[in-house]
Amino acid sequence: MAAEKDSLELDERVGSTETNGLMKDASSIDEAIEDSTSSSSQAFQSLLRMVGDNGPWQWRIFAITSYCGVFTAFHNLAAAFLAATPEHWCKVPGLQNLSTTYDLRNISIPWVDGGDQGQYSSCSYYDRDWPELVASGVLEGETLPQLPTNITTKNCDHWIYDHSIYKTTVVEEWDLVCGSKYLMSLVQSTFMAGVLVGALILSELSDKYGRRTISLVSAVGLLVASVSITFTTHYVVFLILRFLVAAFGSGLFLPNFVILMEVVGPDGRTVMGMLYQVFFAVGFMVLPLIAYFVRQWRNLQLCISVPSALLLLYYWILPESPRWLMMKGRHQKGIDILKKAAKVNGKSLPPQEEIDAIVANIEKERINSGHTEENVWRRFFRFFKSIITLLRTPNMRRRCLIIFFAWFVVSMVYYGLTFSGGNINASAYILVFLSGVVEIPSYILVAWTLKRYGRRLNLCVLFVICGASCLLILAVPKELVWLNVTLASLGKFFDSAAFGVAYIYSAELVPTGVRNVAVGTSSVCARIGSALAPFIVDLLGELHYAVPSTVFGLLSIAAGLLTLLLPETSKTRLPETVEEVEAMPR
Secondary structure, three states: OOEEOOOOOOOOOOOOOOEEEEEEHHHHHHHHHHOOOOHHHHHHHHHHHHHOOOOHHHHHHHHHHHOHHHHHHHHHOOHHHHOOOOOEEEOOOOOOOOOEOOOOHHHHOOEEOOOOOOEEOOOEEEOOOHHHHHHHOOOOEOOOOOOOOOOOEEEOOOEEEOOOOOOEOHHHHOOOOHHHHHHHHHHHHHHHHHHHHHHHHHHHHHHHHOHHHHHHHHHHHHHHHHHHHOOOOOHHHHHHHHHHHHHHHHHHHHHHHHHHHHOOOHHHHHHHHHHHHHHHHHHHHHHHHHHHHOOEHHHHHHHHHHHHHHHHHHHHHOOOOHHHHHHOOOHHHHHHHHHHHHHHHOOOOOOHHHHHHHHHHHHHHHHHHHOOOOOHHHHHHHHHHHHHHHHHOHHHHHHHHHHHHHHHHHHHHHHHHHOHHHOOOOOHHHHHHHHHHOHHHHHHHHHHHHHHHHHHHHHHHHHHHHHHHHHHHHHOOOOOHHHHHHHHHHHHHHHHHHHHHHHHHHHHOOOHHHHHHHHHHHHHHHHHHHHHHHHHHHHHHHOOOOHHHHHHHHHHHHHHHHHHHOOOOOOOOOOOOHHHHHHOOO
16 A cells, blocks of 8 residues: 555546555545546446456556556665664774774763663764874773763764664765754655655646656656666765656556556456555565665665666557547547457457447547636646635534544554664564565455445554554563564554555545545645654654654554544445535534
8 A cells, every 4th residue: 555655636636646655546546536427437438348347458457557566666665775874983083093902982982871771872972182092002902991981072073884784875975864864864755755746747747648658758767867876976966866766656656557447447446456556565575685685775776776677668568548548539549459458358349330429429528628628727726726625614624634634644654664673673674574564464454344344443443553553662672672573563554554444535535526636635644744754763763762653653543533533434425515515414
């Protein structure tokens, strides 16, 4: 569900993206398609049924469109390794060339409280006249000299990094530690901003220029930008290129999903929509395996970038959406694709007169809609007018604010738990791998529980269990690493499931006229949450290892309890107007 984990409207396209990361786009776009009931849409759907809407050809398109999720997942969580913070301490001036057998940190670096265990300070050293001490010879030999420790300390200008786990990282290359630690958090936050911008802009362009065109452009952009990161020597350029990778990732993952959903019938849409997310989870699992064997950040970046050259195969194997082609008046090209689909599915197209009637129906609506096409400013005005509609009346306001908060929390926790390995002394390799492993069964859980228990109870229970798992970390000593990893993975499991429910629920709570805007705004809230997650993990984690998980736990429980104020929607008709919503009890 992470694949990112950004939702876009399918027809009016106001939404945004990641994702979880990503990747939680599937359900939201699926809902948008379900709500698209115009006559032209019905006409195309009837034509699609004739050639087969859930056959071998659809599964072939599924395989073609969905494997991009592996590569987008690589970059979504690459910061866990590229921007990992190794153990570090001050590089004390004058001590670099000193010949001695004892650990110089014992006389130069203060010992600070690190919770249950102490540790060397990462950001300060004793303010002594080190050149004079070196010249006197008292620091040489095998015996540790007795030097006073009740003296002032000085902040580091340069650092020494431990290379036992990571050979190089961007943190070491640009010294993103101590006073500059927030710059390390920006590595993931700016990436999430790119996910959002890419979803908004490139998905909008896919409506205008075609899903396949934008996918091809994004595939090239992703390959070029990601490989270029390997050779950058400037931190700001690194951030810009990562931003572009994220944007092109959205421009690839989302239009591909739209192509898939536009050629699949209602029966296969749910299954393929959920399975589409599995490739993102596979990417999560493969990434730490690559990172384990490639410990230098530039080499790792190259290793996760070069395989995306496989995406260039889309030029030959990725078809354009026949629905989009026909809606744009390119009927013959759309029919040609459907002929191939019919052949693979063992079906045949209807007689030519039936095809002509369907095409005429689609063309008539296309021409009529062309006369009322809105310019950019009018569309923005309509968007903000819809936002006001979401919040103007009591029931709508309560529903939207609660679901916006739920999206904010679920995305924050999703990425926060994935990046929290350093706080609980857990291996980033294991934690990221497990974050991918737990997603797959979480999809199965959602598919089963939604049918039995509905939306509201599901979302409440999932949030509360996720929150409880996070809060329990506070009661577990930091040394019990595997227990903390288990709790974090359990929290991620239920949070991933909650993400899937939130996608569906948010589309069902609001009327048709503002449904796309509501889902899109929800996704914006999710991106804000995922952008804040690194700062919570990195900065609050310095106070105490369990502070970030406690924040995630409290917010999850709050979101879960607030969902009890929402109505159940699983067996009700979707509202069409704001008046219908306001006439309901809640």
